[in-house]
Structures are given as C-alpha cells and as structure tokens.
Amino acid sequence: MYEEPIGHTLFAVRILAIADETDPTLTAARLRDIKPDLVIGCGDLGMDYLDYVSSAANACLVYVPGNHDPDLRFRAPASRPGALVFDEVWGNAQPDDEKRELAGINADGRIVQVNGLSIAGLGGSIRYKQGPNQYTQREMARRARNIKWRARLARKPVDxxxxxxxxxxxxxxxxxxxxxxxxxxxxVEALQPKLMLHGHIHPHGFEKPDRQLGSTRIVNVIPHQVLEVE
Structure with a gap:
C-alpha cells in the first residue's frame, strides 16, 4: 500500500483505489482512518461492495467495469450532484445528477471531473470468450482514440x-x-496522466511492482492502494 504525494497542484486529494478482490482489512473503522477524498474502483467488484466502501469512507466513487461485471453501457451513470460527464460519443459535458441511476460515477469511455481531478476511464479486458466488457485490440484502440479526442475537447490535462x-x-x-x-x-503517452490505475492481474500473494511510462506511474491496485495526488 502506497501513501505518497504525486504531482504539483495546490491541494492533495487522497485516493483509495480498489479492484478485483474484496479486502477484509477495509473495515468501516479502517476506512474512517484512511479518510479518502475519492474512492476509485478498477473493476470486477460488486456494486454492493463499492457502495459499502464509498459509504463507509464517506467519499465519492468513480469506477470502471471489469470483464466479470455486467454490461453498463446503456445505463445512466450517476454521481454526486454537479459532477460533469463527457458523453462517450459527442464529448459534451452534462450535469449527470439529471440522469442518476447507479451509485457513483461510471467513467468507462468518459472523462469526468471530480474533486478538482480530471479522470479518464476505459473498463474491460481483452476478449477471450463471450460476455460483456471484453474487447479486441482493435476495438479498444478505437475507444482509446475517442478518449484522446475527448481530452483535446475538454482542454484540461487528464490527471x-x-x-x-x-x-x-x-x-x-x-x-x-x-x-x-x-x-x-x-x-498514456498522449495524455501524460500522473497516475494510471488498473486491476485484472491478481497478485496471488506476490507484490506487483509499479511501472513507469514517461511521467506516468502505473499501479496495480488489487486489492487496494492509498495514494495522494496533488
């Protein structure tokens, strides 16, 4: 678990990132001690667990689906009032409190603005069988190009x-x-975010080292990581 500041903005945002495995150490008391400003889910966690973590931590939730999650593409994202979601097709920002359905913000295929941070999201895994949230390399390349286009439209760096x-x-x-x-x-080379957070690759008891791509730190967050972005 990492707890170190990243970046150079005025205020630090504490992030609790989770993925793939429910963590029995994240008790309500522990979550209150961590005091995250933001909970980020990187997939393959049930909505009940995401709701529990974000509610116990009293923090906003942003997530993307994993390959074992249901298909959320045609369901309305939800978030705290006033958060902005950049539409996947056209890239226009809308206050998503008008179309609430799910707990938290589904950032899959979008760029969202939360707690002063710009967060881009792409859920899913490589296609290896029938099921939702799986993509060929070519399909994900198209989704990645859409994110780059939306980032240019937003005219704000992705954090x-x-x-x-x-x-x-x-x-x-x-x-x-x-x-x-x-x-x-x-x-990642185009967006140059401070962090890329992901799951999917289970540690199986062995520490997964961080990777570096240019100025971007790549972190496997399974089962949880605590980070600060400034």
Missing part, C-alpha cells in the same frame, strides 16, 4: 487514467485472458 486492464507489456501476463491493451501505451 488520472483508470482502467481494468494494464497496458501491453507493463504489468500484464502472457496468457490470453490477461494480456494488456496495446493502445493504452500511446494513450
């Missing part, structure tokens, strides 16, 4: 990129279901 899968060759594995996305490398 954090959240995904379920890692970039190819940077924390992924050789077996088919756990290969990373090739398109994430040029995306």
């Amino acid at each position: 954090i990129f959240i995904a379920h899968s890692p970039p190819a060759g940077l924390g992924d594995e050789d077996d088919g279901p756990h290969r990373g996305f090739e398109s994430f490398i040029p995306l």
Whole structure:
C-alpha cells in the first residue's frame, strides 16, 4: 500500500483505489482512518461492495467495469450532484445528477471531473470468450482514440487514467485472458496522466511492482492502494 504525494497542484486529494478482490482489512473503522477524498474502483467488484466502501469512507466513487461485471453501457451513470460527464460519443459535458441511476460515477469511455481531478476511464479486458466488457485490440484502440479526442475537447490535462486492464507489456501476463491493451501505451503517452490505475492481474500473494511510462506511474491496485495526488 502506497501513501505518497504525486504531482504539483495546490491541494492533495487522497485516493483509495480498489479492484478485483474484496479486502477484509477495509473495515468501516479502517476506512474512517484512511479518510479518502475519492474512492476509485478498477473493476470486477460488486456494486454492493463499492457502495459499502464509498459509504463507509464517506467519499465519492468513480469506477470502471471489469470483464466479470455486467454490461453498463446503456445505463445512466450517476454521481454526486454537479459532477460533469463527457458523453462517450459527442464529448459534451452534462450535469449527470439529471440522469442518476447507479451509485457513483461510471467513467468507462468518459472523462469526468471530480474533486478538482480530471479522470479518464476505459473498463474491460481483452476478449477471450463471450460476455460483456471484453474487447479486441482493435476495438479498444478505437475507444482509446475517442478518449484522446475527448481530452483535446475538454482542454484540461487528464490527471488520472483508470482502467481494468494494464497496458501491453507493463504489468500484464502472457496468457490470453490477461494480456494488456496495446493502445493504452500511446494513450498514456498522449495524455501524460500522473497516475494510471488498473486491476485484472491478481497478485496471488506476490507484490506487483509499479511501472513507469514517461511521467506516468502505473499501479496495480488489487486489492487496494492509498495514494495522494496533488
């Protein structure tokens, strides 16, 4: 677990990032001690667990789906009032409190503004069987291009990129279901976020080291990581 500041803005935002595995150490008391300003879910966690963590921590939730999550593409995102969601197709910002349905902000395929941070999200894994939230390399490359286009439209630097899968060759594995996305490398190089957070690659008791791509620190957050972005 890392607790160190990143970046050079005026105020630090404390982030609790979670993915893939429910963590019995994240008791309500522990969450109150961590005092995150923001909870980020990187996929493959049930909404009940995400709701529990964000509610016990009294923090806003931003998440992307994993390959074991349901298809959320045609359901309205929800968030705290006033948060902005950049529409996946056209890129226009809308106050999403008018279309609330799910707890938290689904950032998949979007750029959202929360707690002064600009957060881009791309959920899902490489396609290896039938099911939602799985993409070929070509399909994810198209989604990555959409994020780059939206970032240019927003005219604001992206602070954090959240995904379920890692970039190819940077924390992924050789077996088919756990290969990373090739398109994430040029995306990260273009956006230059301070952090890329992901899950999908289970540690199985071994520490997964951080990776570096340019100025971007890439962190596998399973089961949880605490970070500060300034």
